[in-house]
Amino acid sequence: MSATPAAAATATAEAAAAHAEAVSCTGLTYAFGETKAVDDLDLGVREGEVFGLLGPNGAGKTTAIRCITTLLPVPAGMVRVFGHDAAKERMGVRRMLGYVPQQLSADGGLTGRENVALFARVFDVPRRERAARVDLALSAVDLSDAAGRLASTYSGGMIRRLELAQALVSAPRLLILDEPTIGLDPIARTGVWEHINAVREATGMTVLVTTHYMDEADQYCDRVGLMHRGRIRALGTPEQLRRGLAGRKGTDTLPTLEDVFRDIAGSGLDDNTGGGFREVRSTRRTARRVG
Known part of the structure; x- marks a missing residue:
């Protein structure tokens, strides 16, 4: 028995909506023992946008990213990438x-x-395309001239751009960046973002990024989600979130995104959400090596 026209139209609309989302998390939950890192998370990232996932240490951002990248196992139906x-x-x-x-x-x-x-080999880029893809990725991040040098001689900004080239060599539809500018000085941070945006504009790639730098999120993200204790607590463009806080506070002065962050996280910005010894050690080691 064929579907009614109304049912067919509904199915078509639902399929189109699903396709319009690069990432869709529905009720995503992940726990380490008795500690629930991600708690019934609903999240949608639209195709072609730069989406910033913000939150204090321990909010569940990196765990959510690892679920999306399939590095952590999740039940069927919780995470979809381009459907x-x-x-x-x-x-x-x-x-x-x-x-x-x-x-x-x-x-x-x-x-x-x-x-x-x-x-390129890890991502199974066809052998006949590898050399050209490697050259293209290095050129995209302005490392062609330094390509023959050992990575150990690179500056912090060059290292982060090299890692960006590694991620771009497979021509991904979705680029996921977990604290991409950690430990870098302001000039190097700006350089990394300029290269990200150049590739995005050239390819239409979707970008999902976590960052603690509120100025980066404000300047470069189309939308942001403020995550706290495993869930999204606020979602919108940076301007929408700032104006929303101004309305709640009854002030004519537009708050910063950091003000919004602090308002949403509240008690999360205390000693109990520092991520633990291992995370602090790992983050400091990374910052020291790339800085």
């Missing part, structure tokens, strides 16, 4: 994304070109 279920189609999802983790991923004992070429 593909991250539980049922893990390899298919991985082929569509590039990932720059918080921890250092470049090998100092390899040249810049060798690092990117290694990732």
Whole structure:
């Protein structure tokens, strides 16, 4: 029995809506033992946008990112990337994304070109396309001239751009960046973002980023989600969130995004949400190596 026209139209609309979202999390929950890092998270990232996931340490941002990238297992139906279920189609999802983790991923004992070429093999870029893809990725982040040098001789900003090239070599539809400018000086931070935006404008790539730098989120993100204790507590453009806080406070002075962050997180910005010894040690080690 064929579907009624109304039912068919509804199904078509639902399919179009699903396709319009690069990332969709529905009731995403993940726990480490008795500690619930992500708690019934609902999140949608639109195709082509730069979406910032903000929150204090321990908010669950990195855990959510690892679920989206299939590095942590989740039940079917909780995470979809361009309509593909991250539980049922893990390899298919991985082929569509590039990932720059918080921890250092470049090998100092390899040249810049060798690092990117290694990732081309890991991401299963066809052999006949690898050399051209590696050259294109290095050029996109302005590292062509330094490609023959060991990565151990690179500055902090160059290292982060090299890791961006590693993620871009597979021509991903979705680029996920976990604290991409951690430990960098303001000039290097700006340089990394300029290259991210240049690639995005050229390819239409979707970008999902976590950052603690509110000025970065305000300047570069189309929308942001403020995450606290495993859930999204506020969602919108940076301006919408700032104006919303101004309305609640009854002030004519437009607050900063950091003001909004502090208002939403509230008690989360205390000693109990520092991420623990391992996270602090890892973050400091990363900052020291790239700085």
